Amino acid sequence: MSALLAAAPLTGGGEMSTGESVVFWILGPVALAGGLGMIFSRNAVHSALWLVLTMLSLGVLYMVQQAPFLGFTQIIVYTGAIMMLFVFVLMMVGRDASDSVVEVLRGQRLAAAVLGVGLGGLAVAAVAETLTTVGPVGLGPGYGPEARGNVQALGTSIFRDYLLPFELTSALLITAAVGAMVYTFAGRARRATPSQKERVVERLRGPLSGYGSRSGPGVFATADSVATPALLPDGSVAPASLSSIIEATRRERLDTDIADVRSDTGPASGVDARALTGHADGDGDRVGSTHDRLGEDESEGAR
């Protein structure tokens, strides 16, 4: 392999052609402007868009630098996936979540600017000498075994010489995906499952107890008159079964009926109000609904 590489012709491409120079002098300042715009724009979404500009310029610069595979990967992965992820997160956080202008540390911005200019100056000075002294070799189109270009050579190298690191990156990506999911669900509080007793109590006494079908009048009572309220299992009167009409009737209007019920001699008028108590005949063993008594009356009448 290495012998093949050594014997392969390196067909130049080291020096910059005129077209490449034009591309560089256009896209290089564009990339710098994108970086500066990202720093200086107040809005985070504008920062993301400036960074997209920088990354697109860098992708084109990779392509003209004889790295077409990395150029396309840059555009697809960085501007297509990573920056979309950034914009998604920015939209979830909220677009107006802009920076505070308050300077927490006194003079930090000035110090950062001075340090940044110093770092840039030092790095530029360190590599400025190479502008004239380094003779580039290049990865021209004739690169690689049988002169098939450097994309094929890159693939061969990744899947042959760097196979183990390449496989390790798959483990890294899976770990990152699982970690992201864990973090996504970490903030939610886990709700305890209520027991059956808690559910029953909530249904009968909780805010939902008023819904559903209510017990009708007289269901658990001794008579099925509307005036007879339903009884709850503990013997108390179910408030929901009380007739609002009867409750709203004045007491004086019911005096004759009450007297009828309390008397042993029977009704003064034609209606037997004692049916409301379930003791129509006064002997106490005939406890039942008025339907039962009506049936008995009919049978007696037939007899």
Place this chain on the structure above:
Amino acid sequence: MSPTIYLLLSALLFAIGAVGVLVRRNAIVVFMCIELMLNAVNLTLVTFSRINGSLGGQIMAFFVMVVAAAEVVVGLSIIMAIFRTRRTTSVDDANLLKY
């Protein structure tokens, strides 16, 4: 012209990214500045690959891209977790790890 001029561009981009990390308060923007620095280093690697006539730099840039993708996923989910509990993405407010 020698392609080492790309190294100058890369150095300037890296310095811009470093200044952004120091200056900005929004955690997401700080993260974007880190991405800019990674891109600058990638440009350096690609340029070195071309200067030396060897593919090692391009392969390393490729792996840097993979690691950067994984880093972005985990970092943004951490930022989202902090945002859910603190309702802010400012790096000044995230001074406690749990609350």
